[in-house]
Amino acid sequence: MTKEVLLRTPLNEYENAKLEAGLKVLLSGKIYTARDAAHKRLVQLIKEGKSLPFDPRGQVIYYVGPTPEKPGGIIGSAGPTTSGRMDPYTPTLLDAGVKGTIGKGQRSREVIDAIIRNRAVYFAATGGAAVLIAKSIKSSKLIAYDDLGPEAIRELVIENFPCIVAIDSRGRNLYEEGVRKYQIP
Amino acid sequence: MREVDVSEITRVVKQLCVDANIHLDRDVVEKIEEFAEKEDSPVGKEILGQILANARMASEEQMPMCQDTGIAVVLIELGQDVHVSGGDLNKAINEGVRQGYRDGFLRKSLVDDPVFDRRNTQDNTPAVIHIEIVSGDSVKITLAPKGAGSENMSEIRMMKPADGIEGIKDFVVQRVSRSGGMPCPPIIVGVGIGGDFEQCAYLSKKALLRPLTVKNPDTRLSALEEELLLRINRLGIGPLGLGGRTTALAVQILTMPCHIASMPVAVNLQCHAQRHKTATI
Numbered sequence: 001m002t003k004e005v006l007l008r009t010p011l012n013e014y015e016n017a018k019l020e021a022g023l024k025v026l027l028s029g030k031i032y033t034a035r036d037a038a039h040k041r042l043v044q045l046i047k048e049g050k051s052l053p054f055d056p057r058g059q060v061i062y063y064v065g066p067t068p069e070k071p072g073g074i075i076g077s078a079g080p081t082t083s084g085r086m087d088p089y090t091p092t093l094l095d096a097g098v099k100g101t102i103g104k105g106q107r108s109r110e111v112i113d114a115i116i117r118n119r120a121v122y123f124a125a126t127g128g129a130a131v132l133i134a135k136s137i138k139s140s141k142l143i144a145y146d147d148l149g150p151e152a153i154r155e156l157v158i159e160n161f162p163c164i165v166a167i168d169s170r171g172r173n174l175y176e177e178g179v180r181k182y183q184i185p
Numbered sequence: 186m187r188e189v190d191v192s193e194i195t196r197v198v199k200q201l202c203v204d205a206n207i208h209l210d211r212d213v214v215e216k217i218e219e220f221a222e223k224e225d226s227p228v229g230k231e232i233l234g235q236i237l238a239n240a241r242m243a244s245e246e247q248m249p250m251c252q253d254t255g256i257a258v259v260l261i262e263l264g265q266d267v268h269v270s271g272g273d274l275n276k277a278i279n280e281g282v283r284q285g286y287r288d289g290f291l292r293k294s295l296v297d298d299p300v301f302d303r304r305n306t307q308d309n310t311p312a313v314i315h316i317e318i319v320s321g322d323s324v325k326i327t328l329a330p331k332g333a334g335s336e337n338m339s340e341i342r343m344m345k346p347a348d349g350i351e352g353i354k355d356f357v358v359q360r361v362s363r364s365g366g367m368p369c370p371p372i373i374v375g376v377g378i379g380g381d382f383e384q385c386a387y388l389s390k391k392a393l394l395r396p397l398t399v400k401n402p403d404t405r406l407s408a409l410e411e412e413l414l415l416r417i418n419r420l421g422i423g424p425l426g427l428g429g430r431t432t433a434l435a436v437q438i439l440t441m442p443c444h445i446a447s448m449p450v451a452v453n454l455q456c457h458a459q460r461h462k463t464a465t466i
Binding site: 064174 | 225226228229231232235236238239242243246248249250251252253254269290291292293294305308333334365366368369419420421422423424425428429430442456457458460
């Protein structure tokens, strides 16, 4: 990799504008975990005008359902899950102030539009690199939806979490650009 | 008649669940290393490096390589001269899965009812169990945990015999193309051809069990596998779908005789965390 930048949460539009698709980022600070079941509840709360378990403004949501931690451990293996399953909910969360999401795989047109509209960023983490990623997680606190088990919402403190800007705040999309670049007709 | 107590089966299944999820097989590691050397995309090379580092860390730390520790697929070759005693075989297998996922700190990823309730069963059971009766007096158990990311990208098509070999090639390549980064490439592409509807799907999964170091013994199928791999790696999907030369590590085909009017083709995609472990009792 040639370019690599250090980035700290919470994110803002100004910083996000500097992040271009293809850039490797080492992310630090607080992030929040959520998968489909938690997203459904968060979006319902927003629709009802109620407050969320965390203030979404400037925050980053990580799509992950970790394995259980061993006794004395912080977290189990914790790689990204498929982001597409969160697509129906993501625009609502971005409009509520979330500035970044981390997962794997392509996003829908609606999500990309919401990313551009809100100057947010979508980071790709390496699917399956779950132990490597867990190493960058320094603490984990369950903050909501304990009943969802691995899908509960956790507040993580991360240090140099490795990810790649997959869709930047202008809508440049590495899932399309990267594939076009290496395609052999 | 050889007696095998169900407790022995539980013990072996438990151990295989843990081992399969922690240790990536040597053949997969070596194949990823081989492709990483040739990868032109800097992002792709970085990702392949992360996958290899992750495999080392998982073994060292005794942690599952991927957080999706999968649905437990258990394939049993039961010798016809074996008498399983001391309890119910299916229960013993599920008990092994239960203990393995609990004591191995693996994720419980199953829901009880697929449509209405979708409540987590809390112990990763029931397993998907395939039992084949074979000759001999041993019990061969293979554990192949399967994550949803790649399994969800699989497909079966009842093709017409007239679709021919070109039809098969296009279907396999299009299936991979449409999957993009979803199945966590670099993938291994399991292809089943022939049989009937359910046999074909099973073939495509069994095809994935062949070690990456072993060529297809059928030279025509071996050539077809090579051709499909080349075509797939020209798609540009690359590691995790972010662009590159390494989309698949291998294509593996299994065939069976089929009806004169049928040509079922199934494609079962496997992520780079190609997990399977076998033990024989």
